[in-house]
Every structure is written in structure tokens, then in C-alpha cells.
Amino acid sequence: MSESERRMIEILRILNKQNKPTGSKLIADELKEKGFNLGERAVRYHMQILDEKGYTERMGYSGRCITDLGREKLEKGLIYDQVDFIYSKFEELIYLTDFNYMNKKGNVVVNSSTIYNEESYNILKDIFASGLSVSPYVNINEVKSTGNMELKTICGTTIDGILLNEGIASQPVYGGIVQIEDNHPISFNELISYKKTSVTPLDAFIAPKMTSVLDVINEGSGHIPANFRLIPSVAKEKTMQILSKLKKLGIGGILAISDDGENILGLPVDKGMMGISIIGGITPFCAIQELGYDIDIKIGEQLENFDKLKPITHNINYNLKGISKNKESNIQFILSKSWNLIQQVDLDIEKQNGNIIANISYVNKDDLDEAMKVMEESYEKNMKYLNPHYQIISHPEDDKKVGIATVCSLSIDGLLIKNGIKSTPKYGGLLELTEPPLFIDLISYTGSTIDPHKIFIAKDMTAITTEMGPKRVLASIKEIPYVSRDYSVYFLDKLSTLGFPIYKIGKPRELTYNAKAENYNFGVVTGSGLNTIAAIKEKGINIEVKADTKLLPFENMDRL
Numbered sequence: 001m002s003e004s005e006r007r008m009i010e011i012l013r014i015l016n017k018q019n020k021p022t023g024s025k026l027i028a029d030e031l032k033e034k035g036f037n038l039g040e041r042a043v044r045y046h047m048q049i050l051d052e053k054g055y056t057e058r059m060g061y062s063g064r065c066i067t068d069l070g071r072e073k074l075e076k077g078l079i080y081d082q083v084d085f086i087y088s089k090f091e092e093l094i095y096l097t098d099f100n101y102m103n104k105k106g107n108v109v110v111n112s113s114t115i116y117n118e119e120s121y122n123i124l125k126d127i128f129a130s131g132l133s134v135s136p137y138v139n140i141n142e143v144k145s146t147g148n149m150e151l152k153t154i155c156g157t158t159i160d161g162i163l164l165n166e167g168i169a170s171q172p173v174y175g176g177i178v179q180i181e182d183n184h185p186i187s188f189n190e191l192i193s194y195k196k197t198s199v200t201p202l203d204a205f206i207a208p209k210m211t212s213v214l215d216v217i218n219e220g221s222g223h224i225p226a227n228f229r230l231i232p233s234v235a236k237e238k239t240m241q242i243l244s245k246l247k248k249l250g251i252g253g254i255l256a257i258s259d260d261g262e263n264i265l266g267l268p269v270d271k272g273m274m275g276i277s278i279i280g281g282i283t284p285f286c287a288i289q290e291l292g293y294d295i296d297i298k299i300g301e302q303l304e305n306f307d308k309l310k311p312i313t314h315n316i317n318y319n320l321k322g323i324s325k326n327k328e329s330n331i332q333f334i335l336s337k338s339w340n341l342i343q344q345v346d347l348d349i350e351k352q353n354g355n356i357i358a359n360i361s362y363v364n365k366d367d368l369d370e371a372m373k374v375m376e377e378s379y380e381k382n383m384k385y386l387n388p389h390y391q392i393i394s395h396p397e398d399d400k401k402v403g404i405a406t407v408c409s410l411s412i413d414g415l416l417i418k419n420g421i422k423s424t425p426k427y428g429g430l431l432e433l434t435e436p437p438l439f440i441d442l443i444s445y446t447g448s449t450i451d452p453h454k455i456f457i458a459k460d461m462t463a464i465t466t467e468m469g470p471k472r473v474l475a476s477i478k479e480i481p482y483v484s485r486d487y488s489v490y491f492l493d494k495l496s497t498l499g500f501p502i503y504k505i506g507k508p509r510e511l512t513y514n515a516k517a518e519n520y521n522f523g524v525v526t527g528s529g530l531n532t533i534a535a536i537k538e539k540g541i542n543i544e545v546k547a548d549t550k551l552l553p554f555e556n557m558d559r560l
Helices: 003-018 024-033 040-053 068-077 079-096 118-129 157-165 213-219 233-249 283-290 334-343 365-381 410-418 452-458 482-497 531-538
Strands: 056-058 064-066 107-115 137-143 148-154 171-181 184-193 222-232 254-257 273-279 295-305 355-364 389-394 401-407 424-432 438-444 472-481 502-505 521-527 550-553
Touching: 003 024, 003 040, 003 056, 003 064, 003 068, 024 040, 040 056, 040 064, 064 068, 079 107, 079 157, 079 171, 107 118, 107 157, 107 283, 118 148, 118 283, 157 233, 184 222, 213 222, 213 283, 222 233, 222 283, 233 254, 233 273, 283 295, 334 355, 334 410, 355 365, 355 410, 355 531, 365 401, 365 531, 401 531, 410 424, 410 472, 410 482, 424 452, 438 452, 438 472, 452 472, 452 531, 472 482, 472 531, 482 502, 482 521
Parallel strands: none
Antiparallel strands: 056 064, 107 148, 107 295, 137 148, 171 184, 171 222, 222 273, 254 273, 355 401, 355 550, 389 401, 424 438, 424 472, 472 521, 502 521
16 A cells, blocks of 8 residues: 555544544644655645545535545445554553542543333343452443443553553563353454454454353353453563552453463563463443344444443442463364364375365254255355355264365465465455455464354354345455465366356455455465355354364365
8 A cells, every 4th residue: 555545544434433524734734743744735636636536525614524425435345454553553542541549530442332212221230240350440321212222341451551660671471262161251252353354353253152251240250351461570560559549440341460471361471571361342232242142342432531430339249259270271273273183184185085175064963954944045146256165964973963165275375285376365354245245354374272163154144145235155265375376376266167166366565355465475366264154143043153174075075
């Protein structure tokens, strides 16, 4: 992206944040704070270009507003920039947090959520009373016209901001799900790195069946959202003092704190650093979602003056205990697990036999015929984007269920490597089939324990079977050294004729459907083997989605 494009994207971000007509002087000042030394005249020049593109609109002498097209461009059009922006957004919120815990004055970072009935609110008070939150302080705004209640709750990022104000550099690293047993935090089960994702990590896990906050409250065991950061271990004593004072004030949610270089909750910590895990600020709302109530949850999106927040309850029972170190396990990231499977792929394209990596998802036997019908119809309408190969296999334990095996796109990396071409899985994404197609969300395989496509399916983000609007399919981008491009094109063409969906082969320094590879490499976009599975879920058929599960012989697979 050119410097001029970066400036225009930053202008769109400023306008989107202001949400009102804004003049060139304010924009120039905001740009300067972000490191862009641009005068008012230059801003007006860039704004004129944005007007011409339809991304902004002049509102008389008041300034300009961002248009719906501009917001769409900001959200979708530059997804390769968005994967870096998520982390920088949290850094910005940390810097702007100016809460003074001594006089209880200043701004804190808040999550904003909407509930739609009074019953949800009454339950919410009980959940906060369990202590499974960062703080019981909330801002409640009842929308009289609808009866909805908008609640702002303190985000764990506030603690990072408070530490920074005290001269302690905190580095947000992961957001994920922590397993609790007998009220002891055991280990992170799933993680996504704050870097190289367009999806806020904890937001990725706000989906049905991904959390079990109510089980933790009622039984002492389950799974809750949490995040993880690192700080220099020399600051431990001062950090502990600050955290103690914050807890007395009503800001806490600390799950675990490590010693210098001590692994914690399954995560490695480098020598000279200490790890801190904090309950996700949206945890109480996940419990409401688990009960089946409608709720709109947004994560760490804005600042709020602490004076506007009041305790939702004064009676809090902190049932969580210290970490259980004896039961900790080491986290294995998806790419580490995948490399061992990738290495064993040995399909012979000419003979069409040998092992591929299969995703195996499970449905009830009674639903199999309907599921197969959905797969067949989806493939007929989307042959370019879906892999037709599948196999029906037995469930290892439940004779009332049956497995549907599909070809995982990581098989393509294995086949390329087997033929002397280095291929590295870079991102799993959600591809919107506009003209041209564009990635609208990306999650890096590096730093994630879960296949990104499973997240998009769990959050109902695909639109494969839709008849209205653009379709959204699951896709991956792989990175290959440029020196091997000619042979790669030849080999991928052969794979394509076999039914493997190869969407696009990029060029060096080219945006490939709006995702980019590193210098001296090119990107290859391929379809996910979970697309037909996502189609089944879209049709309301209950299916247990699995990814990159095991090796299967390709010659045993059938074709839609």
C-alpha cells in the first residue's frame, strides 16, 4: 500500500470514529498524532479524492462525513492492513487510558453490549456477583423507545493502561479460552494472537458452545474467555502492589500471574518476563448467550469516564482459586500440529492414490441424507469454490452418528512440498465473492491454536447457500517463494483438474484478493475443505465441525 493510500485510510478511520461532520484542521491534528505530518491543504486534497470515490461526503461548512461505501472500504477493502490495525487499536486504547486509581478519576476502556429484556439483566447481576468479571462497575443506558439496555463494562485492557501510566510496559499477546476445574484455572484450551488477525481474539470465541461460564459458576468447572499479556519481571513487585489496590477498588479479574520465566496456563514465558492472565471483560455476557438470550457483544471499542460507571452489585463472591500447576499442559498451536500432517501427505496426482489430510465432521445418521443433499446442491452451484471429494466414515464411539470426511486445504501444502515446492499456510480467511473477490476477515495460522475456518463457521459468518447478496466462502492463502512460481503454476493447474479449488495464483508484491505475501514470495488462494460442511450448518442441520483431523487415502473418497 502506498503512503498516499495509508493517509486516506487513516482519514477514513478518523471520520468513522468522529461519526459527525469533521473539518480538515481536526483531521490534520489527528493525523499528526498518528505520525502523518500532513497540513490542512494536503488533507483537503486527499478528501477531494475520497469524495470522488464516494467514500466521503461534504456536509456544507461543517466538514465531511464518511459514507456507507467508505465504511465498507474501511472494513473490507484493506483487510491486509486491518490485520495489523487490531493490535495497534489496543495499543492506542492502552495509551489513552488515563484512569487514576488513587482519586478514581479518568478514562477506562469499556466493552459495549446490548441486552433485549429485563430477565437478561436480572440474570446478569447474579453473574457479576460470582466474580467472573473484570469489574462490577457498569454504565447502563435504557433505550426507552425499544426497551433495550445498553451496558458498558470495564475491559481488561484498562489494567494494561493503568500499568503503562505507572511506567510498566504491558504487551497483550493472546486472547482465548481458559479451562477451569474445581474452580482452579488449568490451561488455555484455545488461543489467537493479537497480531496478524482482523478479528479481535476474544471476539473470535464469542459463539455458542465455545464458552461454558455458567458451568463454572454452578459447578466450578468449564471454560471462560481470558487474555494473556507479558510484562518485564523486574516490575513484578510494583505490579502486584498496583493490582492489589485495583482489586480493593473493584477492578480485578486476575486469573494467574507467573514468576520470572515461568510457564503459565500452558504458555511459555521468556526469561526476564512474567505472564499475567485476566478474565475477559465480556465473560458475564457470554453466560447470557449460553442461556439462549439474544445479546449483542462488542469488545474493547471505546473509552468511558469512570465517573459514569456504578457497581451493578455490591455482593461479590470470588470462588476462583489459584492455578493448578500440576495439571498444566503445553499449548500446541495449529501450525505446529499441521506441519506433522502436512509432512505425511503423499498423494500421487497421476495415479490418484495416497494420503491427504481430511477434516472429519459428525452428523446424526438420521440427518445424513439431508446433509448429503445440501453438499450436492452447494457443489453444483459453486463448482469453482468447493472441493467435491468426501467419504462417509463410522463414528469412533457413537453408533447414532456418522462422519463426513472432506479434503483439508492443508493437503495442498503437503503436495507442493512433496514435489519440492516450499508452501507455508499463512492465513485462514472469509472470502466474499464480489468482483473481484475480497477477503473480509483473516486470521493467521501462526499464533492460533484453532483452525480459523472453524471460528468463521461457529460464528455463522459464511454465506455459501445464500440466494441474496454476495456469497462468502472459506479460503486460505499460502505463501510460496517466487523462484518456484513457474513450476507451482504448472502443478497447481494439475491439482485444479483433480477437483482441488485453486482460486488465484498471485504475483510478487501483489495483493491476492486483498491479502499479501511477504517480499520475494507470492500468494496462492485455495478453497477450504470445510465449505460443504459450512453449507450443511447454514441449512440448520446439527453438525459437529472438526478440522485437519487425520490422514485418509484419497482413493477411498467419493465425489459429489
